[in-house]
Amino acid sequence: MTPLDFVVSLALISVAAGVLGSLVGLGGGVVIVPVLTIFYGVNIRLAIGASIVSVIATSSGAAAAYVRERMTNLRAGMFLEVATTTGAVSGAYLATLLPERFLFAFFGVVLAYSSVITYRKRHEDHLLTVSHDRIANYFNLHGSYYDEAEGREITYKVAGTKLGLVLMYIAGLVSALLGIGSGALKVPAMDSAMHLPMKVSTATSNFMIGVTAAASAGVYFIRGQIDPIIAAPVAAGVLLGATFGARVLGRITSRSIRLLFVGVLVVISLEMLQKGLLP
Amino acid sequence: MTPSASQVPDPARGATPQGDLQVSGRHRNLSPAEIAAMEEKIRKIEFAISLVLRVGVILSVSVIAIGLGVMFYHHGDYTSITGHASYKTLTSRSTPFPHTLGQLRTSLAHGDGRGIVVLGVFLLILTPILRVAVGVVSFLYEKDVPMALVTLFVLVVLIGSFFLAGV
Incomplete structure (x- = not known):
């Protein structure tokens, strides 16, 4: 495969990653990292660097x-970024201290659990009309x-800010430590813990992951x-795909987005478990 | 309180102490005129932020495309669809490419395509940071001090992360 073939084929795959990533609020690293390492045989460290660019x-x-x-x-997005950025910066310096395999296995289990939770409440958003959350x-x-x-116009109240902040800090840590999975933690944090509507959760996660x-x-x-x-091809392809995906989200029902998100979450957790448990 | 079908601000909703209009830290009722003014400011902030993101995205993708073009122009053997040149020489861990600002400057001075791509990627990385900076200014303009401070903290952490990394 010549460099031109590589650039063109990777750009096309990246368009798909961008569409998916923009819909479910993840960075598209779910697609980019395995494609690069398995299909193109690229070193995992370079694949994670590309994943950050794709996010x-x-x-x-x-x-x-x-x-x-x-x-x-x-x-809410800008407020919660306090926790994610702090987590990301501390994670970058914890990377050498924590065993990576353990982290992959641990977060593999966490994401598998959160995919079950999201699947069980797939039918509707649990919106609040009153919030007693002081923050x-x-x-x-x-x-x-x-x-x-x-x-119709949908009005919602936010609660569970403290739990949300803790989960966002962990999402930041994971982003810096593993290069993938930060959006996978952000969406459930907003959807389940903070009672934001599903579509607002994925759109706000999208806003924050960058x-x-x-x-x-x-x-x-x-x-x-x-x-x-x-x-280069990852950035260009993903940008194109994400711009397209963002036009579609409004018209899709929350239930479909939730099911799509669960599917992606299962794939990520399997990827992580495989990295953590298999030799 | 049922969600209204219209996008017009509903006075009944706005009259609750913390209506869904973004008024922070001020626990008092707002007059419809104040609510309208607040909505107007929010729209302006949203417009500013989405403008920054769009300009950053278009600029970085253009620079990346130019960089790729220059690289393929300089290396004719890269552009064939079948041939001996393999992408693996460009994607292995030992491949040299600029990864400090000094190297980037040298690479750009030589008109190297890969340096231009790295510059484009750098612009892409700077886009969310610039977006946070616009957020700080916007919240100050909105006279929303708590949110301005929160956003400023994020900006400081972000800029600090680059210094800590030693870029």
């Missing part, structure tokens, strides 16, 4: 549209959005993990 591309590409359409909860009230993290699939990834991108860059010939 930032998905986030910026999709968020531009989601923010304009008021699908993103800007305030959420003080910063006014509540919001509303226009749901195209249901054809900042989380940017906080560890410097480290990946210095370590020489961002190879331009891999990053």
Whole structure:
């Protein structure tokens, strides 16, 4: 395979990764990392560097549209970034201390569990009309959005901010330590713990993952993990795919998004368990 | 409190102490005029943030595309569909490519395509950081001090992460 074939084929795969990533609020690393390591035989460290680039591309590409359409909860996203960025920075320096195999196995189990939880409550959003969460009230993290699939404005209240912050910190850690799975933790944190509607959760996760990834991108860059010939087609393809995916989300029902998310979550948890348990 | 079908601010909803309009830290009722003004400001912030993201995305993808073009122009053997040149020489761990700002500068000075791609990727990485900076300014403009401080903290951590990494 010549460099041109590589760039073109990887760009096409990245378009698909961008569509999927923008819909479920993950960075597309789920697709990019295994494709690069298994199909192209690229070193895992370079694949993770490419995954970070794909996360930032998905986030910026999709968020531009989601923010304009008021699908993103800007305030909640920006507030929770406090925890994700702190987690990402501390994770970058814990990487050498914690055994990677244990982390993969541990988070594999965590994500498998959260996919079961999400599947069980797949039928509806559990929205609150009143919130007694003092942090959420003080910063006014509540919001509303226009749901195209249901054809009405949906108003919701945010609760469980403390648990949300803890989960977001862990999501930041995971992003820096493993390079994948940060969105996979962010979406359940908002959907299940904080009672945001599913679509708002994926759109807000999309908005946040770029900042989380940017906080560890410097480290990946210095370590020489961002190879331009891999990053270029990934960035271009993912941006295109994410821009398209962001146009579609509004019209899809929350239930479909939740089922799609569960499917992706199962794949990620299997990937992680395989890295953690198999020799 | 049922969600209204219209996108027009509903006075009944806005009259609750913490209505869904983004008014932070102020626990008092707002007049419809104030709510409208607040909504207007939020729209402006959303527009500013989405503009920053779009400009960053378009700029970085253009630079990356130019870099790829320059690389393929300089290496004719890369562009064949079948041939001896293998991508593996470019994606192995030992492949040299710029990964410090100094190397990036040298590479750009030589007009190296891969340096230009790295510059594009750098612009892509800077986009979310710039978005946070715009957030700080926007919340100050909205006179929302708690959210401005929160966003400022995120910005400091982000910039700090680059210094800690030694970029």
